[in-house]
Amino acid sequence: MGIMNLHIKNGIVIDTKNGIKAEKMDIFVKGGKIVQESEIEGDVKVIDASNKLVVAGGVDMHAHIAGSKINSGRTMRPEEMRIVRQTAGKLRTSMGRVLLTSPAIGYEYAKMGYTTSFEAASPPIGSLHTHEELDSIPVIDKAMLPVFGNWHLVFKYTAEKDTEKMKALIAWAIERTKGFGVKVVNPGGVEKWMYGGNVTSLDDPVEYFNVTPREIITELVKATEGLNLPHSVHLHCNRLGVPGNYETTIETMKLVSGFKNDERQVLHVTHVQFNSYSGSSWRDVGSGADEIAKFVNKADNITIDMGQPVFGHATAMTGDAPFQFNLHKLLGAKWINKDVELETGAGIIPLVYLPKNPVHAVQWAIGLELGLLTDSDKVVISTDFPNGGPYTKYPYIMAMLMSAKMREKEIANASPYIQKATNLPSIDAEKTLEETIHMTRALPARILGLQTKGHLGVGGDADIAIYDLNPLEVDPSTEYEVVEKALSTPIYTIKGGEIVVKDGELVQEVWGRTYWIDAMSQVSTEVIEEDLDDYFTHYYTIQRYNYGVEEAWLRAPEKIVVG
């Protein structure tokens, strides 16, 4: 089909970044970008979007879609691969229940109107593998976040409180891995797991390195802000999955109270549902979502994403290896562990969320509480795919946030324990369609620092979703079934100006870009040369000149220079 000029006519546009609240207007596309009408000349394909919702393509800012974790999960779980979504032909065969093959990942995002997704955690030394899988995902634009929170060199510069060295390490590592930002997973805890432990608080020291999670987070935020990277530190907090952890989460958020950035948050706390538990054990676990939402709403420099569990199958996969070992013990489930030399670790466990299970029901309720109680400008919709379940359920989550009636119906099917342990049953707040569009488009794009994503203003990428939903007429509060169905099956998904989905079906395969950040001009890596040489000579098992990824090896890299 190729790239053509498009005229999307008479659609009802919601574009929160540009202050467009369900207005009838036309959108023009040329060369893969949104343009002014005056720029269009020659052949134009007109798409009649009368009475249809027209929005930017969705942006998933936190999912596990590529790399050794998800791929080990596929190997361990052939039972996840029995669902045939599409047989082979002109397009690829597409497989998977919740875990998906790489072609399926791209296809399913497109079939939901999503056009961008970020792999949320990659071991730096394994980044070439992560990129190979990203390069095998069709349609969407993507990027990946290398993990820093348990890297020996990060510990060293934390202990030395040397921000210049930390900045140099971050810039160097992001360039080498072709990464996008600074992901931190259970800082200090994963290193302690190497000898069977974990951290129990922000002030629990990591043996040998003499650093605490508090110090690691603070120093990484300081350096990331010093570099002014497009995306802030992206943090998976300590004590994930432990009853009573909501207090640690709030204490962690307080660490950045002295930091300010005019463009964006200074800390993004991810899949917060897993870090919002009150109580002292799984017997009296309850929700701390209320307190967390209050704190986030008050702070002007923190954003979160939900990490919403969806009832049904899931696969837990995280760099938080000690947590995964606990899950293995708790569930008696098969267990993959991946200790990664000098840098990080990971674990993978099969999981199913059952509505009648009190703990699962509480987790489910907490996710929704966070989504409902937090300002729509500070909370992004996510399932932490595949930890909370499939991203294909985002329309379900959006519908739930917009309808107290729908929630009431779902709550009736869930364990009654949530009545006691959470506030969800008494929350009658309802997000508007505009708010949930914001939470899936403009907000994640802003949090990631992606200027051309999440909106339909001139200069934006022509990543567009058109849904069979008239926002001027529909009442999401009562017509939740209509809303969920419409948001699940776009009439059109347009990626980079090309129509990839029509009437919910994939019509062609296109290939997106991989964004990466180059902040090298801001630092002198000379200050860390000696340490790098020391580590590669003595402790890594690969040579320094073989560490990292070159642009030429990637399908379609797009460098974003910072500074």
Added chain:
Amino acid sequence: MENVVCTFCGSVCDDVQFDTQQYKGKKFCALGMSKFSAKERIKSPMIDGKAVSYEEAIDAAVDILVNSKKPLLYGWASTVNEAIRVGVILTEKLGGIYDQCSSVCHGPGVLSTIEEGLPGGTLGQVKNRADVVVFWGSNPMEAHPRHPTRYSVTAKGFFVKDRKERKVIVVDVRKTKSARLADEFIQIKPGYDYAIFSALRMLVKGEEIEAEEVGGVSVSKLAELAETMKNAKYGAILYGLGITQSRGRDRNIENAVKLIQLLNRYTRWIIWPMRGHYNVVGAGEVPAWEVGYQYAIDFSRGYPRFSPAEFAVSEALLRRDCDAALIVASDPVAHLPKKAVEHLKSIPVIQIDPFPNMTTLISKVVIPAAITGIEAEGTAYRMDGIPLRVKKVVDSEYWSDEKILHEMLKRVEVRMGFS
């Protein structure tokens, strides 16, 4: 001298150097050097033994493949991920069977992962932390000669700084060369690995065993081993074909994994397979992300099905299930059971390989390839999954595996009406 990455065994040594004029190397082991030495090549593409152009050979290969009801595409462990990916897509389009060397090697490790998982770690973890290393049914001195010095025996690391701080144990049915490196060699009766893992699980839990010996090892010796394991700070079992291809196969590994799961309740342990070919890990990882499974994958219904008992190379050939074969970077004629080879001889075979081997002799179409790691570049995964880019340091007239397969795929897509 150029810095290169060795493309022989699963250790994928990335510190070696190669003189492209003399074809001599530095730091290579004997196995790696043999690969990087000048030796006989397949001179030109051939159809029925007659020299032809690459285009002609590829056309002939595509003819065979698109006219086949169910082609077998086998090999892959000695080429790079970029070629493997095209091979997987090619198999998918053709409705054939994709299988790779693991099905006659470490495939049982995949089955045990499906049952119990795989508590593992990278080789750098062994180097930096492991104070107890157990080679179980593996013989690095002969199969991965530089493994002991680079990663697992004399390697000096961050926390374990000296050979003296590491206890090395070899468990095997015979006193191998590697046993001589070890602080302790435990000789077991062939076929008793499963029983011994069970005994160790009991002993670690503190249960009593009412027998004098298990699998040829005294219970007191096993109790000592169990104690050593429990008292390790960070231990590693590195297992080989001695347990994957002896009685019990995947059940042996499963039991070993259960032992590791148990040991992690006391201290830290990992277990990892000593993989053979330099990119046999990639030959499983690439199809896993492309289509969901590592090996023994049948696409005849238009979607992938995984069933080692049906779709592994030997089983498919013994059943006479495939009516054509494409063999990439492998020599099944030399390695498969006689009956399986008999069927292979009766069907049209296409071979892609830099070097002539037994399979060349039965192939209708032979397509010589550039030597990956010397004449062609690409991505390979070390035995522990660490990705490394292998280098191209010599220009060559030979096409790379990736290019040959890509040309095949393009033509297949046209012939099948997909493009």
